[in-house]
Amino acid sequence: MSAETLHIQASLSVGGFTLAVDEHIGLDGVTAVFGPSGSGKSTLLRVIAGFEAPSAGRIALAGEVWFDSRAGVNLAPHRRPVGFMFQDARLFAHLDVAGNLAFAERRVRRALPGFERQAVVAALDLHDLLARPVAELSGGERQRVALARTLLSAPRLLLLDEPLAALDRARKAEILPYLETLPRRFRIPTLYVSHDIDEVAGLADHMLVLADGRVQQHGSAAAVVERLDLQPLAGRYEGGVLLEGRVVGHDERLQLSFVDVGGDRLTLPLLARVAAGETVRVRIRARDVSIATRRPEGLSIRNILPGTLATVDSDPRTGVASAAVQLQGAHIRARLTLAAVEELGLAAGMPVYALVKSVSFEGRD
Amino acid sequence: MPDLSAVWLTLQLAAAATVILLLLGTPLAWWMAGTASRWKPAVEAVTALPLVLPPTVLGFYLLVIMSPTAPLGSLWVSLTGDTLTFSFSGLVAASVLYSLPFMVQPLASAFEGVGRAPVEAAQSLGASRLDAFFSVVAPLSTRGFLTACVLTFAHTLGEFGVVLMVGGNIPGETRVVSIAIYEHVETLRYAEAHVLAAGLLVFSFTVLLLVYAFNRRYPLHVG
Numbered sequence: 236m237s238a239e240t241l242h243i244q245a246s247l248s249v250g251g252f253t254l255a256v257d258e259h260i261g262l263d264g265v266t267a268v269f270g271p272s273g274s275g276k277s278t279l280l281r282v283i284a285g286f287e288a289p290s291a292g293r294i295a296l297a298g299e300v301w302f303d304s305r306a307g308v309n310l311a312p313h314r315r316p317v318g319f320m321f322q323d324a325r326l327f328a329h330l331d332v333a334g335n336l337a338f339a340e341r342r343v344r345r346a347l348p349g350f351e352r353q354a355v356v357a358a359l360d361l362h363d364l365l366a367r368p369v370a371e372l373s374g375g376e377r378q379r380v381a382l383a384r385t386l387l388s389a390p391r392l393l394l395l396d397e398p399l400a401a402l403d404r405a406r407k408a409e410i411l412p413y414l415e416t417l418p419r420r421f422r423i424p425t426l427y428v429s430h431d432i433d434e435v436a437g438l439a440d441h442m443l444v445l446a447d448g449r450v451q452q453h454g455s456a457a458a459v460v461e462r463l464d465l466q467p468l469a470g471r472y473e474g475g476v477l478l479e480g481r482v483v484g485h486d487e488r489l490q491l492s493f494v495d496v497g498g499d500r501l502t503l504p505l506l507a508r509v510a511a512g513e514t515v516r517v518r519i520r521a522r523d524v525s526i527a528t529r530r531p532e533g534l535s536i537r538n539i540l541p542g543t544l545a546t547v548d549s550d551p552r553t554g555v556a557s558a559a560v561q562l563q564g565a566h567i568r569a570r571l572t573l574a575a576v577e578e579l580g581l582a583a584g585m586p587v588y589a590l591v592k593s594v595s596f597e598g599r600d
Numbered sequence: 601m602p603d604l605s606a607v608w609l610t611l612q613l614a615a616a617a618t619v620i621l622l623l624l625g626t627p628l629a630w631w632m633a634g635t636a637s638r639w640k641p642a643v644e645a646v647t648a649l650p651l652v653l654p655p656t657v658l659g660f661y662l663l664v665i666m667s668p669t670a671p672l673g674s675l676w677v678s679l680t681g682d683t684l685t686f687s688f689s690g691l692v693a694a695s696v697l698y699s700l701p702f703m704v705q706p707l708a709s710a711f712e713g714v715g716r717a718p719v720e721a722a723q724s725l726g727a728s729r730l731d732a733f734f735s736v737v738a739p740l741s742t743r744g745f746l747t748a749c750v751l752t753f754a755h756t757l758g759e760f761g762v763v764l765m766v767g768g769n770i771p772g773e774t775r776v777v778s779i780a781i782y783e784h785v786e787t788l789r790y791a792e793a794h795v796l797a798a799g800l801l802v803f804s805f806t807v808l809l810l811v812y813a814f815n816r817r818y819p820l821h822v823g
Contacts, residue, residue, distance in 0.1 A: 285723075286720055286723075311728065313723045313724075313725075317724065319720070319721070321720075327721070329736075338727075338735065342725055342731075
C-alpha cells in the first residue's frame, strides 16, 4: 500500500462536452476508469498524458507537478513518465517488432531493474514475433507488442485506453491474462479505461465511474460495484457484488467450476484458466439474483445459498427494491420488484435463499 | 553544339532550390499539417499563390523587391557585394518562391496522412516532438518526401517566365536551358533548340517515370 496519489483537478470543454474532475487516485494497483461511451474516460487519460491541456486545473503525481494552469506549468507529454497503451496499438509501421521495442528502450526515462528487454519479451511471449514486420501481426499480437513497448519505457504510471475494444472475443481472451497480471508483476500503478465492466471487474483494485464528464463513484472496486445499482450506466443496471473466492474444483464433463466464497459454494461455468486452490474474483449482478423465502425444489438454478436478509431498500418511484443477503462469509445483492417484496413480506432479519443461475456469471475466460 | 553550360547551370539551380526548399518547406508543411491556428488558411493561400499567378507577375514583384535600390536588394548588395537581380543567387531565391507549393503541398498531405496518432505514441514513449518527427513521421512520409523533391526539382527545371524577368539571359550566370531554347528559336537555330528541348523532355519523363515506379513498388505504410 502506497500513500502516493495522482492528483488530477481539471476542467476542459471540447465542443459541447465538459470534463470536470477533482480526484486523488491512489498509486497502488489497478484503478478501473469505467463509464459509458462519451463519458470522458479517454479524455481524462489524454489530459493526464498531456495530449490535451485542461483550461484550468492541476495535475501532480506524488507531489511532482505536471500541469498547473495558475502557475503556468504544462509539462510536455514526453517529460511525463507515463506509459500510454492505445486502443489501436499505434505501432510504428516502418519498424519491425524489435524496432518498436528498441524505440522505447532508447528513450527510457529511468533504468529500472526488471524492465530489461529479456524480461518483458518473456512476460509477453514475444520471442517469435521480434523479426516480424508490424503489418503482419494480428490484432492481439499488436496489443501485446504495444504493451511490451510501453513497459520497456519504464513508466511510473500506466494508462490503458480501452486496450481490448478493437479486438474480437477470442483476441480479448488472448490479451486479458497479460493485462490482469502484468501491472502487478511489474508493480506499475495503472489506470485502465473501459466501457465494459466485466473486463475490469476482475482485475481492478479501485474503480472510478465517470458519466457526462463527472465522477459518479470512486472507491474500492467491491464498494463501487455494489453502488452501481443506484443508477443505470449505459442504460443497464450493472450493480451487484464482487466476491473473492477459492476454486475448489472443476467438473470437466459438465463444464463447471466450484468456488468457495466464505464458506458458501458457488457453481460457475468452467474457469479453464484457473487451477484448483487459486483465488478468483466473481461478479454477481444484482439483477441476476432472485430471493426465495423457502428452499425451492425442482429448480434448474444451481446456486441456492441460504442466508439472512440484511437490508431491503425500496424505491416507490421506480417500483424497484435492492436487497442485501448476508451469506456465511460474504454478502450478495438482489434487485427485486416492489411487488415481490410486498408479496413475500421481505424484511431485514428474515432467513432467505439467494438464487443465482450459474450461466449468469460473466465468462472470465 | 548545344550550350552545355546552360544544362549544367539549370541542374545547379534546380538542385539548390530543392535543397533550400527541403529545409524551409519541411517545417512549414509540418506546421500546416498540425496547426489549428486561424492563420493557417492565409498561409496556405500564400503558399499556393505561385500555382495560379502568371510567372510574369511573380517575376515583376521579385524584380522590384530584389532591385539594388530596394531595401532587400541593397541589403544583399552590402552583404555579398553582388546584386540579386540578374545573378545566380537571385535565380535561386526566385525559384524557391516559385516552386514553394510543389514542395510544401505534397509534404503537408503526407504529414496529414501520418496524423497525430504515431506522434502521440512516440511522445508517450519519451520522444520529444522533434524526435518524433525525425524518428517516426519522416520515415513514414518517405513517399511524400520523394514526390515533393522530384516535383520541385522538375518544376524548377522547366521555369521560364520568372527567370527571364529576374535573371535575364547571361551565359553561365542566368541562362538556363529554357532560356537557351527560347533564344535558339528566336535566332532560328532549330537544331540546337531541338537537342535541348528533347533533352529536357526525356530527362523530365525519365525522372517522373522513376518516381511513379518507385511509389508503386514502395508500399505505403499502414499502421
